[in-house]
Amino acid sequence: MTNLLITNGTVLDQQGERRADVAVADGVIVAVGTATDASDALAARQALDDAIVLDATGCIVSPGFVDLHVHLREPGREEAETIETGSRAAALGGFTAVVAMPNTDPAHDSLPTIEFVRTQAARAGLCEVAPAGCITLARAGEQLAPLGELAAAGVRLFTDDGNGVQDPALMRRALEYARPLGITLAQHCEVASLTKGAVMHEGSCCSHLGLPGWPALAEELMVHRDIELARLTGAPVHFLHLSTARSVELVRAAKAEGLPVTSEAAPHHFTLTDEMLVGFDAVYKVNPPLRTPADIAAIKAGLRDGTIDAIATDHAPHPPESKEAPLDQAPPGMLGLETALALSITELDMPLADIVAALSWKPARIAHLDARHGRPVAVGEPANLAVFDPAAEWTVVPAKLASKSRNTPYAGRTLRGKVRHTIYGGVPVVIDSVAQR
Numbered sequence: 414m415t416n417l418l419i420t421n422g423t424v425l426d427q428q429g430e431r432r433a434d435v436a437v438a439d440g441v442i443v444a445v446g447t448a449t450d451a452s453d454a455l456a457a458r459q460a461l462d463d464a465i466v467l468d469a470t471g472c473i474v475s476p477g478f479v480d481l482h483v484h485l486r487e488p489g490r491e492e493a494e495t496i497e498t499g500s501r502a503a504a505l506g507g508f509t510a511v512v513a514m515p516n517t518d519p520a521h522d523s524l525p526t527i528e529f530v531r532t533q534a535a536r537a538g539l540c541e542v543a544p545a546g547c548i549t550l551a552r553a554g555e556q557l558a559p560l561g562e563l564a565a566a567g568v569r570l571f572t573d574d575g576n577g578v579q580d581p582a583l584m585r586r587a588l589e590y591a592r593p594l595g596i597t598l599a600q601h602c603e604v605a606s607l608t609k610g611a612v613m614h615e616g617s618c619c620s621h622l623g624l625p626g627w628p629a630l631a632e633e634l635m636v637h638r639d640i641e642l643a644r645l646t647g648a649p650v651h652f653l654h655l656s657t658a659r660s661v662e663l664v665r666a667a668k669a670e671g672l673p674v675t676s677e678a679a680p681h682h683f684t685l686t687d688e689m690l691v692g693f694d695a696v697y698k699v700n701p702p703l704r705t706p707a708d709i710a711a712i713k714a715g716l717r718d719g720t721i722d723a724i725a726t727d728h729a730p731h732p733p734e735s736k737e738a739p740l741d742q743a744p745p746g747m748l749g750l751e752t753a754l755a756l757s758i759t760e761l762d763m764p765l766a767d768i769v770a771a772l773s774w775k776p777a778r779i780a781h782l783d784a785r786h787g788r789p790v791a792v793g794e795p796a797n798l799a800v801f802d803p804a805a806e807w808t809v810v811p812a813k814l815a816s817k818s819r820n821t822p823y824a825g826r827t828l829r830g831k832v833r834h835t836i837y838g839g840v841p842v843v844i845d846s847v848a849q850r
């Protein structure tokens with residue numbers, strides 16, 4: 414097993430911030446304290462001589478990040494991403510666990526597919542991949558997936574992501590099962606009849622460009638409906654990638670009433686507006702679409718006051734030929750894993766501790782991964798850690814990203830905040846910003 418000394422860093426977790434060295438042996442944190450405490454703890458286990466020393470000067474040492482929303486494309490669309498390449502992008506972004514969305518081919522609606530994803534992830538060994546199960550078979554919105562069977566196999570988050578569950582009776586039934594099964598349903602909020610043929614946010618910009626619009630209402634109606642279904646059933650609902658000011662307001666009010674709802678926002682929804690589409694470049698096409706400056710302000714306010722629990726990337730790789738298609742034919746989605754931390758640090762006017770909370774322990778809890786991830790940096794805890802320099806500046810160069818696809822809207826942007834090391838299961842899978850596998 415690997416033994417590690419993480420030296421000269423500042424530990425930041427749910428217990429606050431302090432200067433400390435961290436020692437790791439056999440996958441577990443064995444000391445958090447002075448340099449002497451850390452080396453003594455390893456020496457006592459005959460683990461000092463072969464320990465790898467990771468310099469954390471100028472860095473934060475925090476629990477590893479947990480992304481509630483990534484598309485790894487395997488099985489079915491390996492030309493865009495594989496579990497291995499997506500896991501590598503995740504590790505480089507400081508993530509030690511990701512939730513893999515089920516819009517694969519086949520979709521995650523059966524045990525063999527879930528097992529396949531887990532096997533591929535274990536083979537890559539770069540981060541934990543928790544496959545989200547489908548709510549309905551083939552995400553078709555007609556018949557429930559075998560929720561009980563998948564829950565028994567350890568699946569804890571279920572969604573038809575990419576498709577909102579349109580039928581309220583079916584969603585109600587799924588929530589009635591969810592509560593006794595101890596699982597969480599995550600909703601992609603989109604009333605499909607309101608977004609047929611839509612290309613971008615419905616507003617002045619889309620009228621100006623003459624493109625079919627994607628009304629904010631399509632999202633907000635489903636947020637409202639599912640808040641009411643959470644009230645009726647008492648089962649938790651997680652709202653995926655909120656993008657509108659009114660959605661944030663609805664969730665804020667639901668939380669104030671004590672309803673069991675949580676939510677996430679993607680970095681592109683607090684950094685980019687619909688005006689980016691003036692050049693008709695499909696790299697800016699995403700579902701839900703980029704909205705207005707007022708929506709961005711509301712998303713940021715939601716993150717600041719905790720209405721939005723988590724920053725989740727909606728990492729959605731697409732090969733160049735599909736993104737080069739005309740805007741109405743190009744698929745929605747953009748990369749996110751390798752830029753999430755830096756965009757959050759650069760663009761959010763929030764204390765670093767709150768940013769790390771939204772990237773780590775809050776999503777870990779929503780994903781039911783909090784026995785292993787988002788844990789305090791403390792003796793006896795599993796060593797799933799991110800070590801990052803919050804002041805380091807770097808420029809996004811698509812060709813240098815580990816993802817198999819290149820569809821980042823941030824090419825050429827200089828951002829602040831860079832992951833230096835990522836430790837997964839006690840193993841340094843990223844050292845000095847270089848993936849080790």
Ligand code: DOR
Pocket residue numbers: 484516574575576601698699700701727729730744745746747
């Ligand atoms: O932009 C998006 N792309 N939104 C989704 O909901 C799905 C995703 C994808 O799979 O490409």
